[in-house]
Each structure stands twice: as structure tokens, then as C-alpha cells.
Amino acid sequence: MILPWHQNAFAKLTQMLEQSHLPQALLITGTEKIGKFELAERFIQTLLCKNDSCGDCRHCRQLAKDNPREVLDQNVLVRRSHYPNMIFCRTELRESGKESKEIRVDQIRAFCDILNKTADELQIGVIFYADQMNVSAANSLLKTLEEPRENTLIILLAHNASALPATILSRCQSVHIRPTFDSESVEWLSNHIDREKRSDFDSAQLLESAHGIPFRAVEKLQGDYFLQFQGWQNHLLEMAMNPAKTIETEMFEGHELETLVCLQQLITEGIRLKLLKTQGALLELNKVVNKASSDNLFRLLDDISRAISLAQSPVNMALLLDNVLIVWSHITHLKQYPAITSPQEAL
Ligand SMILES: [Zn+2]
Known part of the structure; x- marks a missing residue:
């Protein structure tokens, strides 16, 4: 299912596909909790599944097993998907055991090295969040973006595109997810409020107080x-x-x-x-x-x-x-x- 407030962004993505304009690098932006990752996941499924995101084929099942947002208790440079040609890069633990605030250059190097290997099937690398890359990490990524490879897609998720260097932005096709106040999103929200709480809250009002970010509204109710x-x-x-x-x-x-x-x-x-x-x-x-x-x-x-x-x-x-x-x-x-x-x- 495509989340109601993702429909415009998703349509833009599928349009790229239909016109065979799939870029080498795709940037998905939007405020925190708007669901950038969910949109990326949904789009990746569209790319890999031959059967309209059936949920049942080999690729759909591989993707369903992934949980790259989980916090691990050890430090890894990149994480691998259950789909063998996909990797994820995100902030990981520091030696102190606390989660790092930035994506380091050694992580981006490892990420690009893996993507530079030849593969028959589509290779995908997801970076979240690209605005957490430090300067040398961003420079390192830029080198890879400057030498496009066939059959490779790099997806960058970012809260704030303006935090990314212009040199990277100019090499990405970008899609933005906007906050939402429309009736479909309000309805989605009502369906995600616990039954007991449902009568106490006006979903439209709740969504307004969460600045049009449905996931944040759900979180607030916990x-x-x-x-x-x-x-x-x-x-x-x-x-x-x-x-x-x-x-x-x-x-x-x-x-x-x-x-x-x-x-x-x-x-x-x-x-x-x-x-x-x-x-x-x-x-x-x-x-x-x-x-x-x-x-x-x-x-x-x-x-x-x-x-x-x-x-x-x-x-x-x-x-x-x-x-x-x-x-x-x-x-x-x-x-x-x-x-x-x-x-x-x-x-
Ligand atoms: Zn499928």
C-alpha cells in the first residue's frame, strides 16, 4: 500500500520508471518522520518485483525480511539487505557505544566499493540520512556519483537537502514528500489510532498539531x-x-x-x-x-x-x-x- 501522503512523490518516481529515466542517484527529502524510508522501500519493491509488488515472490520476501533501521549492538560499515544486491549505509555505533551523529568516510568508501562490483541484477545502495555524512564522506560519495555505472541506483534520504553539497544535489533527481492535511491522510490517521483513544481525538486536529506529519501524530498518542x-x-x-x-x-x-x-x-x-x-x-x-x-x-x-x-x-x-x-x-x-x-x- 502507498501511504496517502506519498502518492504524489510515488507518482513522480513511477513516472521516471515508465519513461526509463531512472537516475543513477535519487534523493528523497522531507521532514523527520514523514516516511522517506517507507517511500524508498516501496519504490525498491516496485523496481524488483515483476508482479506488481505481490508480496509473495522471492524479491518481495527478501525485502520484507530487511530491517536496516534496527540499532545493532556492534559497529558495521554497511548493512546488507536480504536481497543480495542491496546495501544500506547509516550512522552506526561509536566505540563509546553511543550512536554516532555522522556517517563517516570509511563507511562511504565501503559502500561505494561494494556498489562498484559488477552484478547482473540491479544494484541498490541506500544512504540514510545523507545530510548526516561528514565532509569527507560526502566528497567520497561525489567521486562515485561522478562516474555513473549502469544498473546501479543510489538512493539518498535526507531531512534537509540544503545541508548537502550543491555538487551532490546536482547529480541527483530529487523527490520531496510534503506534510499533509488532506482527508485521506486524516482517515489513515484515524485508522491508526487505538480503538479506545479514537473517540477522544479529532484526527484532523491531531494531524494539525503534528504539523501534517501522520507518523508523528501516531507517535504523540503513545x-x-x-x-x-x-x-x-x-x-x-x-x-x-x-x-x-x-x-x-x-x-x-x-x-x-x-x-x-x-x-x-x-x-x-x-x-x-x-x-x-x-x-x-x-x-x-x-x-x-x-x-x-x-x-x-x-x-x-x-x-x-x-x-x-x-x-x-x-x-x-x-x-x-x-x-x-x-x-x-x-x-x-x-x-x-x-x-x-x-x-x-x-x-
Ligand atoms: Zn513480488
């Missing part, structure tokens, strides 16, 4: 984080709806940073709705953004981003949050945007 998050969200909206009411902030105690992030998401979403002149699934948010000026929303968003960046330093987060909340609770009728000050003049 544990009680989302319930807590919804509680904060509701309380924040209530504040802005009832400016005259005294602000009760006990529920935010100990969660100042998360509350700021929650408000940041609300305002970001609010600005998006306002700019698109549309309504979202959160009724109160629609009302608030309707009354608030874009200018004030943007300024508050700036202040919140600064407050969040200060969380690493020893500031009084409770006071910082209070100052932000005072402005937020008056956002619908602010005549002049006030300067938000913090105890250490931090803002």
Missing part, C-alpha cells in the same frame, strides 16, 4: 504525552478567549518549556490559517486568530522562540512563561505590542 499536551493547548486557548479571567498557571508548573512549545505550535498554526484565510479544526484557535493581528502574532512568536532558546541557560522559566502568557492572554485586543522583559533582561 504514552500520555498527548493528553497532557491537549490539556495545555485547551487551557492556552481558554486564556486567549477570556482575557478578563485571572490566569491560572499551576498546570504548567514544571512544564514551562513544553508549554512554550505548545503555544509556539498553536501560534504557528494560527498564522498559517490566517495567511491562507481558512479555518482549522480548533474552533477557539480560529476565533483567536480572527481577532488578533498578524503583526502581533508574529511578534509573540518571535518572543516565544527566543524564550525557548533561553531554556538551555539558567533563567527563571516560570517567570519567562508568565510574561509570555500575559501577552498571549491579551492577544485578541492588543493595541500596542509590549516589550516582554525577563528577570535577567533575557528577552
